[in-house]
Amino acid sequence: MSVSQMQQGWPFDHGLANVPPAVRFNRPPLATRMPPRGIDRATQDKNGNTYGEQSRERPSHKVQPPAGIAIGMIEINTFFPNWVTLPRVAMRAVHGGWGSLDLARAQLCPQGLLDDKAKFDTSRSRIQHQLRTGAKMYHGWTAHFNGEKVLRKPHEEVFGHTSLKEVYDQVSRANWPTGADRLLLTQYFEFAAANEGLDLDTSHINWIVQVNGWTHPVVNQQTHDNEGLVRFKTSLA
Numbered sequence: 001m002s003v004s005q006m007q008q009g010w011p012f013d014h015g016l017a018n019v020p021p022a023v024r025f026n027r028p029p030l031a032t033r034m035p036p037r038g039i040d041r042a043t044q045d046k047n048g049n050t051y052g053e054q055s056r057e058r059p060s061h062k063v064q065p066p067a068g069i070a071i072g073m074i075e076i077n078t079f080f081p082n083w084v085t086l087p088r089v090a091m092r093a094v095h096g097g098w099g100s101l102d103l104a105r106a107q108l109c110p111q112g113l114l115d116d117k118a119k120f121d122t123s124r125s126r127i128q129h130q131l132r133t134g135a136k137m138y139h140g141w142t143a144h145f146n147g148e149k150v151l152r153k154p155h156e157e158v159f160g161h162t163s164l165k166e167v168y169d170q171v172s173r174a175n176w177p178t179g180a181d182r183l184l185l186t187q188y189f190e191f192a193a194a195n196e197g198l199d200l201d202t203s204h205i206n207w208i209v210q211v212n213g214w215t216h217p218v219v220n221q222q223t224h225d226n227e228g229l230v231r232f233k234t235s236l237a
Helices: 005-007 073-079 080-083 088-096 100-111 116-138 164-168 182-195 202-212 221-236
Strands: 141-145 150-151
Touching: 073 080, 073 088, 073 182, 073 202, 080 088, 080 100, 080 116, 088 116, 088 221, 100 116, 100 221, 116 141, 141 202, 182 202
Parallel strands: none
Antiparallel strands: 141 150
16 A cells, blocks of 8 residues: 555544444354465665654564554554554644654553663654654645745555564563553454464454454544543553
8 A cells, every 4th residue: 555545544544533333244154264474575664764764673664554444543552653654643643642752652661661761762753753754744745946845745655564473572462452442453463362373464454353253443533542642641650
């Protein structure tokens, strides 16, 4: 998927605002085989990316997000913090009241690094740049050339897949989202952790939904993001 599709709202706010009734997937026959792993693999940019430097220890921003599901900001910060480099996610964070201080804390807390001042300062500085750049690109990044204002088109990204185990192994199970912050993304990882022998990756997410007969929760994005921030701050108090 390209950044232009991400800017249109897919998938980070698809199905969140003005969401239709929940859709239940029919459970497939037990003989249904798991599809093969995704061929396209997500990679880290060696020299940063259009939106700013990433956290090299975490999954690339190029990991293909699952389509059409509610993904909470707590889940993004826990499992895929580099998605904040994407313009749509950067703007969603701002609209949801999440500042660079909140995002830095939410990204370091799941890894038990909240008290590491050096990492915190680096993380917050990086996120400040990501939010500024993402906002500019989301609204149309302008630059001056020979005295004239010109529009720079967003960089087209190619998204790929990654092992679910490689993602969830980076976060202690005790720090996974719970309660109202535990949406389908977290449940994917719970299923993958309970079935490590299947060697699941992000291309298997629709299959996981079908096998479990899960429904898509009805969630208002901004309300959930606002309340998620309150819950997170309360947890740190």
